[in-house]
Amino acid sequence: MKSSIAVVVLAAGAGTRMKSALPKVLHPLAGWPMLRHVLDNVGRLKPSRIVGVISPGAAVVAEAFAPHRTVVQKRPLGTGDAAKAALGALKGHRGPVLVVFGDAPLVTTASMQRLVAACRKQEAAVGVLGFIARDPSPYGRLIVRRGQLERIVESKDADEAEKAIDFCNSGVMCLDGRLVATLLGAIRNDNAKREFYLTDAVAIARAAGHKAIAVEGEETEFQGINSRAELAVAERALQDRLRGAAMAAGVTMTDPATVWLSADTRFAADVSIGPNVRFGPGVTVASNVEIKAFCDIEGARIGAGAIIGPFARIRPGSDVAEDVHIGNFVELKATRMGRGAKANHLAYLGDSDIGARSNIGAGTIAVNYDGYGKWRTVVGPEVFVGSNSALVAPVRIGKGANVTAGSVITEDVPAGAVAFGRARQTTKKGRAAPLRAKLKARAAAAKRAHKKTTK
Numbered sequence: 001m002k003s004s005i006a007v008v009v010l011a012a013g014a015g016t017r018m019k020s021a022l023p024k025v026l027h028p029l030a031g032w033p034m035l036r037h038v039l040d041n042v043g044r045l046k047p048s049r050i051v052g053v054i055s056p057g058a059a060v061v062a063e064a065f066a067p068h069r070t071v072v073q074k075r076p077l078g079t080g081d082a083a084k085a086a087l088g089a090l091k092g093h094r095g096p097v098l099v100v101f102g103d104a105p106l107v108t109t110a111s112m113q114r115l116v117a118a119c120r121k122q123e124a125a126v127g128v129l130g131f132i133a134r135d136p137s138p139y140g141r142l143i144v145r146r147g148q149l150e151r152i153v154e155s156k157d158a159d160e161a162e163k164a165i166d167f168c169n170s171g172v173m174c175l176d177g178r179l180v181a182t183l184l185g186a187i188r189n190d191n192a193k194r195e196f197y198l199t200d201a202v203a204i205a206r207a208a209g210h211k212a213i214a215v216e217g218e219e220t221e222f223q224g225i226n227s228r229a230e231l232a233v234a235e236r237a238l239q240d241r242l243r244g245a246a247m248a249a250g251v252t253m254t255d256p257a258t259v260w261l262s263a264d265t266r267f268a269a270d271v272s273i274g275p276n277v278r279f280g281p282g283v284t285v286a287s288n289v290e291i292k293a294f295c296d297i298e299g300a301r302i303g304a305g306a307i308i309g310p311f312a313r314i315r316p317g318s319d320v321a322e323d324v325h326i327g328n329f330v331e332l333k334a335t336r337m338g339r340g341a342k343a344n345h346l347a348y349l350g351d352s353d354i355g356a357r358s359n360i361g362a363g364t365i366a367v368n369y370d371g372y373g374k375w376r377t378v379v380g381p382e383v384f385v386g387s388n389s390a391l392v393a394p395v396r397i398g399k400g401a402n403v404t405a406g407s408v409i410t411e412d413v414p415a416g417a418v419a420f421g422r423a424r425q426t427t428k429k430g431r432a433a434p435l436r437a438k439l440k441a442r443a444a445a446a447k448r449a450h451k452k453t454t455k
């Protein structure tokens with residue numbers, strides 16, 4: 001039987017270049033904290049344990065690692081020292097130990113799998129994922145001779161010949177669990193930065209007669225995030241990946257570059273998305289849904305055949321059933337729309353339950369907030385709510401009821417009833433002309449008075 005994999009995620013660096021009170025690995029990327037991408041990607045390797053290495057006092061980072069264990073690296077003395085901090089948590093583990101960085105969220109599970117598989121097959125003590133860098137200057141260089149990795153030279157310690165090498169270290173390393181304590185224990189800090197370099201594990205393994213290998217991957221996966229500008233570059237790369245996957249799964253996008261997805265956005269086939277649509281976290285879209293331009297959807301399920309937008313906003317906790325229509329300038333918040341229900345223009349439906357086939361007229365507001373508490377509006381099936389109505393929650397409207405336009409509904413409406421919640425109209429025959437004459441005279445008098453005072 002194959003031995004299990006353990007993963008160590010290094011996240012104890014200072015991250016100063018982000019200029020942020022928020023720890024770097026918690027900055028959002030495609031709707032998730034950066035670290036969640038890393039945990040998601042390594043999670044798919046089905047490791048027997050994941051250990052996070054964090055800095056002292058980083059309780060929020062520890063929480064983001066939960067339920068996985070974290071250990072504290074007391075001082076940031078380098079990647080080698082950080083990995084060593086995890087040794088206690090690796091006790092008894094004999095399989096491969098994969099070390100990844102918390103600030104490199106684009107590394108795919110497939111690449112990590114290739115590295116682990118190559119290390120197992122070639123019985124390597126150490127293996128790294130390498131890549132050909134367009135600009136190798138920030139990276140450690142991989143010194144490969146006759147198919148074997150000899151050592152890794154950090155940029156600051158490289159001589160001219162080594163600097164010319166463009167085969168670089170991604171930072172993803174796989175170590176043999178039976179040797180990991182010995183290899184990491186032998187790392188010293190006699191280098192330009194006076195740091196303990198994890199990368200020294202390669203030369204140490206080779207000197208002890210073990211094998212070390214480099215497995216090549218794509219540069220786009222290995223971009224690390226150190227600044228806000230690099231965060232934006234990573235966001236774009238990830239969005240491209242997510243859009244590509246969505247289209248491959250049967251989603252049509254009129255202008256993919258303007259569709260913004262979250263890592264967990266789920267689409268069935270034959271969904272069509274117009275330009276300038278944003279999906280926040282937690283959205284599931286069923287088949288044959290059409291989402292027109294300029295919609296913003298977050299934390300919601302959209303049922304099959306629904307038509308959304310243009311200019312609709314669907315907020316968390318909403319559930320839109322099959323064949324629902326949500327039109328322009330309609331906002332839903334924690335609202336369930338029953339099958340075939342419609343709200344086609346200018347409405348706010350918050351904390352509401354709208355029954356199947358009900359029609360919500362233009363300008364309807366579910367008045368859910370009284371300044372202190374939020375209350376629910378429950379509308380049964382086949383209800384007609386006339387335009388410009390205010391449904392003052394908590395309120396219930398029964399099946400098949402009709403709310404007349406312009407109503408302020410403050411009391412429950414039973415099934416089948418018609419509710420008027422507005423002042424009665426009075427009509428005075430023949431009175432329009434005298435009214436106009438009176439208004440005209442009044443305006444003229446006001447104008448004369450104004451002239452006098454400004455003379």
Ligand code: UD1
Nearest residue numbers: 010011012013076077078079082101102139140169171197
């Ligand atoms: C590292 C590699 C380099 C590689 C590059 C890829 C080393 C010595 N160098 O360099 O070969 O090309 O990544 O991007 O490993 N960290 C800690 N504790 C520390 C120091 C770092 O947890 O004391 C964590 C950081 O949070 C980060 C990761 O380790 O997630 C990488 O550290 P960083 O200082 O950015 O390494 P580089 O100098 O970029």
Ligand code: CA
Nearest residue numbers: 103224225226
């Ligand atoms: Ca780095």
